[in-house]
Amino acid sequence: MINQFPIQQIMDANGKVVSPEYEERINENLVKDFYKQLVRIRLFDRKAISLQRQGRIGTYAPFEGQEASQVGSALALEPSDWMFPTYREHGAAFVFGHSLRNILLFWNGRNEGCIPPIGKKIFPPGIPIATQIPHAAGAALAEKMKGTSHAAIAYFGDGATSEGDFHEGLNFASVCKAPVVFFNQNNQYAISVPIEKQMNTKTIAQKAIAYDIPGIRVDGNDVFIVYFETLKALERARDGEGPTLIEAVTWRYGAHTTADDPSKYRNQSDSNSRRLETDPILRLEKWMKNEGIFKEEWVREIEEEASKEIEEAVADMEAFPPANPADIFDHVFAEPTWQIKEQKEEYLRLIGGVRN
Numbered sequence: 167m168i169n170q171f172p173i174q175q176i177m178d179a180n181g182k183v184v185s186p187e188y189e190e191r192i193n194e195n196l197v198k199d200f201y202k203q204l205v206r207i208r209l210f211d212r213k214a215i216s217l218q219r220q221g222r223i224g225t226y227a228p229f230e231g232q233e234a235s236q237v238g239s240a241l242a243l244e245p246s247d248w249m250f251p252t253y254r255e256h257g258a259a260f261v262f263g264h265s266l267r268n269i270l271l272f273w274n275g276r277n278e279g280c281i282p283p284i285g286k287k288i289f290p291p292g293i294p295i296a297t298q299i300p301h302a303a304g305a306a307l308a309e310k311m312k313g314t315s316h317a318a319i320a321y322f323g324d325g326a327t328s329e330g331d332f333h334e335g336l337n338f339a340s341v342c343k344a345p346v347v348f349f350n351q352n353n354q355y356a357i358s359v360p361i362e363k364q365m366n367t368k369t370i371a372q373k374a375i376a377y378d379i380p381g382i383r384v385d386g387n388d389v390f391i392v393y394f395e396t397l398k399a400l401e402r403a404r405d406g407e408g409p410t411l412i413e414a415v416t417w418r419y420g421a422h423t424t425a426d427d428p429s430k431y432r433n434q435s436d437s438n439s440r441r442l443e444t445d446p447i448l449r450l451e452k453w454m455k456n457e458g459i460f461k462e463e464w465v466r467e468i469e470e471e472a473s474k475e476i477e478e479a480v481a482d483m484e485a486f487p488p489a490n491p492a493d494i495f496d497h498v499f500a501e502p503t504w505q506i507k508e509q510k511e512e513y514l515r516l517i518g519g520v521r522n
C-alpha cells in the first residue's frame with residue numbers, strides 16, 4: 167500500500183527541482199513570499215517558547231520543523247475560505263491573516279484570543295483531538311448549499327486519525343461532496359506514541375480509500391509541493407468534486423508542548439540530523455542560492471521586520487487588561503445553570519475574590 171501512496175516532491179533536500187513540470191509555475195515573487203512567511207512564523211514560534219519559559223504566557227505548542235506544511239497550505243487559500251486549526255496551526259493562522267496579538271492572547275488564557283480579524287473565518291483552535299474535522303465538513307457543506315465558491319481546510323495531526331471524529335468528518339464530507347481539504351501534518355508522533363504503534367496502516371493518505379476520495383502523500387518540508395497540491399485540492403473542492411485528504415510528512419523538532427520532554431520517548435539526535443537534511447527554510451535557501459536570488463541583506467531585513475512585528479504584538483498582549491476568571495463560567499450558556507452558578511461561586515471563593 168505504501169507504494170500506492172509515494173511521497174510527492176517538487177524540491178529535494180538540496181534545493182533542486184525534481185518535478186520539471188512545475189518549474190514554469192515557480193517564480194521569484196512566489197518564492198520570496200514563501201521564504202518571508204517561513205522566517206516570520208519560525209521567529210514567532212521561538213519567541214513564544216521564550217515567553218512561556220519566562221512565565222509570560224501559558225503552556226505553548228511549538229511547531230518548528232513544520233513551517234513548510236503550514237505556510238504552503240495557508241497561502242493556497244482564498245481570503246474568504248475557512249480555516250479550522252488545531253492548537254499547533256497558529257503559524258498557518260498567522261499567515262492567513264490572524265491577529266498575532268490575539269494568537270498570543272490565546273496562549274495567555276484569554277477568550278479574546280479565539281477572535282479572528284473581521285472578515286476572516288478562522289475557527290478557534292481545536293484542543294480536543296479531531297473535533298474540528300466534522301466542523302470543517304459542516305462549514306464547507308454550508309458554503310456549498312449557499313452557492314458560494316468558498317472552501318474549508320481542516321488541520322490535524324497523525325493522532326487525530328485514530329479518533330472517531332476523523333472518520334465521521336471524512337465520511338460526511340465524502341457523501342455530501344463538501345468543498346473541504348483535510349490536511350494532515352504527520353510529524354510521526356502523537357505526543358509520545360510513534361505512528362507505527364498507533365496504526366497498522368503504512369500511510370495516512372490510504373485512509374482516503376474508505377471514503378472514495380483522493381488521498382495524496384507529500385513531502386511536508388517542501389513548501390512547493392505543499393502549496394501546489396493544496397491549491398489543486400482546493401480547486402477540486404470549488405469545482406464541486408468534493409474533499410481531498412493530504413498527508414504532509416514532516417517532523418517537529420521540539421516538544422509536543424512546553425509541558426513535555428521529548429527525550430523521554432524519542433532520540434532527539436534525530437531532530438539534529440533532520441535540521442541539516444530536511445529543514446524547510448534551509449531547503450528553500452538552497453533553491454534560492456541555486457537560482458542566484460538569495461541575498462543576505464534581504465534576509466536580515468525580513469528578520470528585522472518580523473522581529474519588530476512580533477515584539478509589538480507581545481507588547482500589545484501584555485498591555486491587555488487582566489483576565490476575569492468569571493468569564494469561563496459566564497459564557498457557557500445564555501442563562502447559567504445551577505451547576506455552573508455553584509461552580510463559579512466555589513471557584514471564585516477558592517481564588518480569594520469575586521469579580522462580576
